[in-house]
Amino acid sequence: MTFLRFALRRLAEMVATLLAASFLIFGAMYLAPGNPASFLLSGRSASPEALKAINDQYHLNDPFWQQYLRWLGQVLHGDFGRSIEYRTPVSTLLGARLPSTLLLVAMALVLVVVVGLVLGWIGSVRGGAVDGAILVGTTFAVGTPSFVAAVLLQGLFSVKLGWFPSSGSGSGFGDMVWHLTLPALALALYLIGMLARVTRSAMLEVMGHEHVTVARSRGVPERAVIRRHVFRNTLGTVLTMGGLIVSTLLICTVLVETAFSVNGIGQLLDLSTTTKDFPVVQAISLIIVGIFMLVNFFVDLLLPLVDPRVSLGTRGASA
Amino acid sequence: MTDALVRRPGLARLRISKDRTGRSWLYLLCLGFLGVVVLMAVLAPWISPHDPNAVDLGNALAGPSGTHPLGVDGSGRDTASRLITGARTSLLGPLGVVVFSTVAGVAVGLAAGWRGGWLDSVLSRTTELVFAFPGLLLALLIVSIYGEGLIAPVIALGIAYLPYVSRLTRSLVLAERERPYVEAYQVQGHSGLQICLRHVLPNIAPVVLAQSTINFGYALIDLAGLSFLGLGVPALTPDWGRMVFDGESAIQSGYPLSAILPCAAIVLTVVAFNVVGERWADQVARRDR
Amino acid sequence: MSTDTLQIQGLRLHLPGAARPVLAGIDLTVGERETVALVGESGSGKSLTSRSVLRLLPPGATTEGTVAVQGENVLAMDAKALRRLRTHTAAMIFQDPRAAINPLRRIGDFLTESLRLNADLPEAEATERAVRMLDAVGLGERVLGQYPGQLSGGMLQRVMIASALMGDPALILADEPTTALDVTTQAEVVGLLDDLRERFGTGLLFVTHDLGLAAAISDRVYVMYAGRIAETGPAEALFERPRHPYTAALLRSTPRLDAPQGRLAAIKGQPPSLKLELTGCPFAARCPFATQVCTEELPPHRPVPEESGRLVACHHSEKLADQLAGSATDD
Secondary structure: HHHHHHHHHHHHHHHHHHHHHHHHHHHHHOOOOOOOOHHHOOOOOHHHHHHHHHHHOOOOOOOOHHHHHHHHHHHHHHOOOOOOOOOEEHHHHHHHHHHHHHHHHHHHHHHHHHHHHHHHHHHHHHHHHHHHHHHHHHHHHHHHHHHHHHHHHHHHHHOOOOOOOOOOOOOOOHHHHHHHHHHHHHHHHHHHHHHHHHHHHHHHHHHHHHHHHHHHHHOOHHHHHHHHHHHHHHHHHHOHHHHHHHHHHHHHHHHHHHOOOOOOHHHHHHHHHHHOOOHHHHHHHHHHHHHHHEEEEEEHHHHHHOOOOOOOOOOOOOO | HHHOOOHHHHHHHHHHOOOOOOHHHHHHHHHHHHHHHHHHOEEEEHHHOOOOOOOHHHHHHOOOOOOOOOOOOOOEEEEHHHHHHHHHHHHHHHHHHHHHHHHHHHHHHHHHHHHHHHHHHHHHHHHHHHHOOHHHHHHHHHHHHHOOOHHHHHHHHHHHHHHHHHHHHHHHHHHHHHHHHHHHHHHHHHHEEEHHHHHHHHHHHHHHHHHHHHHHHHHHHHHHHHHHHHHHHOOOOOHHHHHHHHHHHHHHHHOOOOHHHHHHHHHHHHHHHHHHHHHHHHHHHHOOO | OOOOEEEEEHHHHHEEOOOOOOEEEEEEEEEEOOEEEOOOOOOHHEEEEEEHOOOOOOOOOEEEEEEEEEEEHHHHHOOOHHHHHHOOOEEEEEEEEHHHOOOOOHHHHHHHHHHHHOOOHHHHHHHHHHHHHHHOOEEEHHHHHOOOHHOHHHHHHHHHHHHHHHOOOOOEEEEEOOOOOOOOHHHHHHHHHHHHHHOOOOOOEEOOOOOOHHHHHHEEEEEEOOEEEEEEEHHHHHHHHOOOHHHOOOOOHHHOOOOOOOOHHHOOOOOOOOOOOOOOOOOHHHOOOHHHHHHHHHOOEEEEEOOOOOOOOOOOOOHHHHHHHHOOOOO
16 A cells, blocks of 8 residues: 555544544543533532523533534644633643643653663663663663652752752743653653663664674674664654653653652643533543543654565554 | 554554563563552552541741641642542543453454454544544543543543554454464364354453553553643542642742652553563564464 | 685674574685675574674674684674774675665665765765666666555565665675575576676675575575584585585475475474584584494584585584585486
C-alpha cells in the first residue's frame, strides 16, 4: 500500500478512536449517582433555579445523542463549555495556564530525550563500572514516582540549598525557565530512567549483530560504527516510545504542578477533580487523550521512514 | 515472545538483551525486602509502637527520639507507626488493581485469542481505546465522579491496566493454540473451555504473572500519586502517598524526615517489585527458549 | 616467502573458558594471486583463523604467533594501521549477506561507507567506484539506491563481494560465502569470485566445509581439525591422494555424482569439545587407524616424500598411503 493510503488509513483510525474516547469522556457524566444536573452542581447550591439553569445550560433534558453531538460540535470549535467552579469559559482557563505547562513539558521532553539517549548510549558502549552505575541509577529512577521526585528535589535544591524557587512559575521567559527547572527534572526523572534502559538494551542487542562486525571489518572508525550501525538501528525502538513518553509527561503534570504550585493545566486538573468541576475535567482529559493519539499517529508515519523494514499497513498485536 | 510483555516496554526490553550483570543476590535481597514489607503490613496493628493517628501537636516535627525512633510528622503523629500501618493501604490498593486487571485481562485475552473472529475484533478495538487513557487519568476521571475513596480508583486503574494483560494473554493464547496438544485434546472431544482452563491457562500463567508483578509497582506509583493529591485514601488513613503530601509542608519548615521516609518506602518497594518481576519474566523467557 | 600476501605463523588463540586453545598453532600462507582453501567441519576453527587476519577476534581472546599481511603483523598493529589494513589491504566476504548488511541503510551507503569515512575519497568518486564494482559483479547502478530488503540473497552476496573489492585489496577472505545460498547461486558466486580474483589480481583465502568445492576452485588446500592443520598440499594432489585419515574420511563422506551409488559414509563421532584438554592427535578418538602413540603424542607436520608442497600431521601417514589413496575413488 502506498504511503498516502497508509497515512489516510491511520488518520481515519485515529479519528475513530478519538471519537469513541470523546464519547466515553462525555458519557462519564452519566456514571455518577443521581442525575447529571445534581452531579454537576454537587456541593454547590442546589436550589431549583440553579438546577434549572444547569439543565438549560447543558441541555440536559435533550436526548443523549443530541447532547453529545452538541458538545462535540462545540469542542471542535474550541468551546469546552463553562467551568462550574469559576463560571468562566473553560477555554479561557486553559489558555491562561497553557504557557506554563507548555514550557514545563517542553523542558522535560528535552531532558528525557537527551539525557535518556546519552545515558543509554554510554552504558551500552562503555560497559564495566560506568554501565553498572547507570543501571543502578536508572533502576531507582524507574522506581521513583514523579511526585516523590518533586518533593525530594524541592526539599534538597529549594528549601535546603536555595538554588531554585520552590513554587510558582515565574514571569518572563528566563525567569520561567528558572522556576520550572526543578519541576521539569521531577517530571522527567522516571522517563529518563526508562528511556535510558530501553536505549541501552536495544543498543546491546544490535551490537551483537553481524552487520556491526562487518562495518568494523571494512575499517570504519569505531565511533562511526556505533553511531551509524548500532545507535541508528535503535531509533525505531526509541521512536515507538514517543506516545508513551508524551502521555506520561502530560498526566504527571498533575502531580508535579501541584507539588510546585505551578499554575498550569495539570494543577487545574487536580483542582477541578477535587471540586468536581466536571466540564474542566472533561476538557483536559480530552486534550490529553487527543495529544497522545496525535503523537502516536505521527510516530506511525515516521516509523517506516526510520526503519525501511516496517511494511506499511501492519498493525501491532491488539487486545 | 519477549516483545509481548509490554506495559512499560522499557522494562520488557531489559531482558531481551544480554544484561551483563548476573546478580542473584540482588533478587534475593529484593524478595526479602518485599517479604518484610508484606509482613509489616499484615502485622501492623500489633507491631506499631504507637497509634498512627494519635495527634500530639505540641511535639510536632520533632526528630528521632527514644519514644519516636523515626520522629514525628507535622501533627505530632509517630512516623514509624504511620509507615508500618501505611504499608497496608499502600499495598492493598495495588493488589486490588493487579488482581482485577489480571483476572479480567486474562478473561478478555482468552476470549479474543481463542475465539477469534468478530469477538476478537470487538475486544481488540475496545482495549485499544482504553490504551489511549493513561492510568492516572482514568483514576482522576473516576474520582471526579465518585469522589474520595479507594475503591473507585482501584477499579479505574484495573481497567486501565487491563489492556496490557489482555494483549499479552491474547498473543500467548494465539501461540498456544497452534501447539499439537490442543488439537489432540479437541479430537478427544474436550470442549474449548476445558482445554483453555485446564491446559492453556497453566502454560501461559507464568508469563502473565511475571507481567502482573511488574504491574504491581506501577499501580503502587499511580495510587500513591492519587493519595498525594489528596484524592485517594480518606484523609485520616495512614498511607505512604498521603504521608508525602502531609510531609510537604514539613519540608518547607525544614524538617524533612517525615516526608523522606515515605518517599524512600515507595521507591524501595517499587524497585523491589520491578527487580523481582523482571527476574521472573527473565526465567520464564529463558525456559521457553 | 616475503612476497606472500598472507603468512600465518604459529597462530594460537585462547578463549576464556576453554580448556584448550581454540587455534593450536596454525601455519598458513597465501601467495600473491593464489587461491587457497581452508577446509574443516564447523567448530574446527577455520572461521576464527580467517577472522584473525582482520583481527576480528571474540572479546577476551588472547593470541600468540603472527599473522602477517604483506609483511606486517596484524596482531601487533596499532588502531590506525589496522583501519588502513581493513580499508585497503584485506577484506572479508561474510557467510550470510542478509545479516551482514545493515537493513536500514541503502546499498550505496554500505559500499562507499568505509572509503568516505576514512576521508579517503569524496562521495562522488566513491560512488563512481561503487558503480564500477557493481558492474564487475554483474549488478546495475540502480542497486545503489535500494535497501537490502529489496534484493535477493544471491544479489546481496554479489553486493558483499563488490564491497570487498572497493578498497582494492590484495587479499580477500571468503568465509563460507556460499553456504547461505541455493545451489545454482552457489555456482554463480564461486565462478564470479574466481573471475574477479583473476581480474583484480588478489589473493583469496576460501573457507569452507565442502572439500569438493575447495578442490574445484583452489590452488592449494589446508585441511583443519580441532584447531590444527591436519594436512595441506596442492588441491588436485590432496584430492586424489589424501595422506591424512581425516581428509580421507571427509572425501568419503562427500556425495559425488560420478561415484557408484551407495550409502554415504559419515564420520563417526563428534569433534572434541572445547572443554576437554587434548593430548596427542585430536582426531585419534574418531580415527579407524589410531594406535597408542596417536593418543599420547601430538603428530608434527611432516613433509610427504615424493610430493613437494605437502605436509601431513599423522603418525601413520606413510604406512596408510595406499589405504587412504584407495578411498579417494571409493564408493
